[in-house]
Amino acid sequence: MDECGMGKGGASALFRGAPLPTRSHPGPRTRGGAADGWTALHDFVAAARQTTDPRRRLARDRLLACVPAEPPDYLNGEGAALLYADLIIDRYGRGPGAFDAAVAGLADWLLAVQGGCALAVAVNQVRIEASGDRPANEIRIWSEPFFLAARCALVQAPNARYAEAVAAFAGIADAEGWPAAAVAAFVLADDRAEAHHLQPLAVLRAAEAAGASAADAPAVIALVAESPPDLVADRRVQRRGSFSFARAAMGPARLAATLAAVAARNGQAALPALSWLLHHAADADRLTIGKAVLATGHDAALVPLLPFLHRSWARAALARAEACDPAWTVGRYLTAVSEGRGGPVLRARLQG
Numbered sequence: 001m002d003e004c005g006m007g008k009g010g011a012s013a014l015f016r017g018a019p020l021p022t023r024s025h026p027g028p029r030t031r032g033g034a035a036d037g038w039t040a041l042h043d044f045v046a047a048a049r050q051t052t053d054p055r056r057r058l059a060r061d062r063l064l065a066c067v068p069a070e071p072p073d074y075l076n077g078e079g080a081a082l083l084y085a086d087l088i089i090d091r092y093g094r095g096p097g098a099f100d101a102a103v104a105g106l107a108d109w110l111l112a113v114q115g116g117c118a119l120a121v122a123v124n125q126v127r128i129e130a131s132g133d134r135p136a137n138e139i140r141i142w143s144e145p146f147f148l149a150a151r152c153a154l155v156q157a158p159n160a161r162y163a164e165a166v167a168a169f170a171g172i173a174d175a176e177g178w179p180a181a182a183v184a185a186f187v188l189a190d191d192r193a194e195a196h197h198l199q200p201l202a203v204l205r206a207a208e209a210a211g212a213s214a215a216d217a218p219a220v221i222a223l224v225a226e227s228p229p230d231l232v233a234d235r236r237v238q239r240r241g242s243f244s245f246a247r248a249a250m251g252p253a254r255l256a257a258t259l260a261a262v263a264a265r266n267g268q269a270a271l272p273a274l275s276w277l278l279h280h281a282a283d284a285d286r287l288t289i290g291k292a293v294l295a296t297g298h299d300a301a302l303v304p305l306l307p308f309l310h311r312s313w314a315r316a317a318l319a320r321a322e323a324c325d326p327a328w329t330v331g332r333y334l335t336a337v338s339e340g341r342g343g344p345v346l347r348a349r350l351q352g
Contacts, residue, residue: 014324015288015295017257020148020250022189023162025261026155031104034112038071040105041083044098048090059089071109077121080110084126084146100145107149111157116164120184123150124172127183141186141222148249150187166190169198178207182219186226191265201227204235213237225259228266229273236276252285256292271296275304283313290317294329302332302342309345318349 021027031037045067048060063086066079075083083106091099111119126146141147154165166188173181181203190199197206204223207213214220215237224235250258256274263270274296278289286308294301294317308314321329333350336342 011295011297011324014321015253015256015291017253017260017288017292019258019261020189020254021152021155022191023155024191025265029156031108031152031156034071034109037105037108037112040101041109042067042069044087044094044102044105045090047094047098049094056089056092059086062086063090071113075110075114075118077110077114077118077123078125080106080114080118080122081125081129084122085129100149103145104149104152107146107153111150111153111161111165116154116157116161116166117168119150119153120165120168120172120187123147123183123187124169124176124180127180139218139221141183141219142255143249145249147183147187151189154187155189162188166196166198173198173203178203178210178212179219181206182223186222189226200224201231204232225255225273225277226262229263229268229270230266233272236273252281252288253292256289260292260296269296269298271298271301271304278304283311286311287313287316290314291320294318294321297328299332299335302336306336306341309342315345322349 018027019025045060045063046069048063051057051060063083066083066086084103087099087102087106107119107122110122123146126144154162157165169181169184169188173184181198184198185200185203188198190196195202197203200223204220204227207217207220207223212220214224214235220235224232227235256277259273259277260270263273271293274289274293278286278293281289290305290308290313293304305314305317309318318329330350333342333346337346337350
């Protein structure tokens with residue numbers, strides 16, 4: 001993902017992340033069809049542990065009753081959303097890999113057997129029904145596992161199934177407004193050339209027309225992230241507080257890789273968007289994002305890290321950059337010091 005100076009080998013060693021799939025860039029197919037999907041769901045349910053918690057016991061009992069070894073003839077979107085809610089309750093204390101496979105299996109099976117409309121209804125129902133207490137700075141679109149599972153299923157779906165989902169989401173968005181459209185834009189991930197009102201930039205403009213902004217509406221942040229960077233530069237505002245990735249379904253590496261991929265596909269530099277992400281991230285996520293910033297290889301890639309040189313994550317990111325491409329990294333140090341920036345931290349690294 002280097003944009004100018006850092007060598008490709010150094011950039012790939014410094015930061016690796018797989019961007020979110022889109023309709024035009026769905027990535028390799030790694031999931032099976034309907035039968036495999038239901039099997040993954042059933043295996044998770046069948047492995048449920050005994051619990052004394054009455055809420056979890058009730059959820060487990062419902063799952064055992066509703067997810068037999070053989071898939072049902074019919075399960076509508078509302079029913080799938082209810083199953084997902086019980087999966088959320090029953091996942092605690094169990095491995096994340098099995099849970100993710102179960103959610104992916106539910107989305108894959110629902111799309112393949114019941115169709116794009118059923119999946120759209122399920123996604124919207126999950127949006128409406130809260131699945132646990134959430135911090136105010138959490139970006140729900142990024143943190144809901146079912147949204148990511150639905151996206152991964154849809155971007156690789158046959159054209160007919162994908163078209164069904166687009167039509168269903170359009171009807172839902174028309175009835176329920178931009179918050180529903182924002183989730184639809186994330187799930188559809190439609191980056192094809194033909195523009196329509198469920199692509200991120202169009203939904204962003206509709207949200208702004210309704211009075212929302214990235215400064216106060218976390219859902220808008222997700223729309224900004226996947227819109228062409230040069231068209232949303234003024235929306236990358238520095239809001240108060242940090243983004244919470246603690247429960248993000250894809251993690252900071254995938255988010256950073258996604259922002260870099262969006263910029264590359266639009267022929268633009270990734271540094272501004274990644275700097276925005278770095279500024280608002282919590283310290284626990286900044287090492288990963290900081291390495292992504294440096295891996296752009298941009299001449300100004302060090303600049304976003306300068307205010308944080310006293311933090312351990314920033315020093316770790318610089319140490320990793322030095323190991324991956326010492327010549328490029330030292331060159332950035334020299335430029336910063338010559339401009340009176342970086343102070344004793346960079347001088348010490350140059351002398352060490």
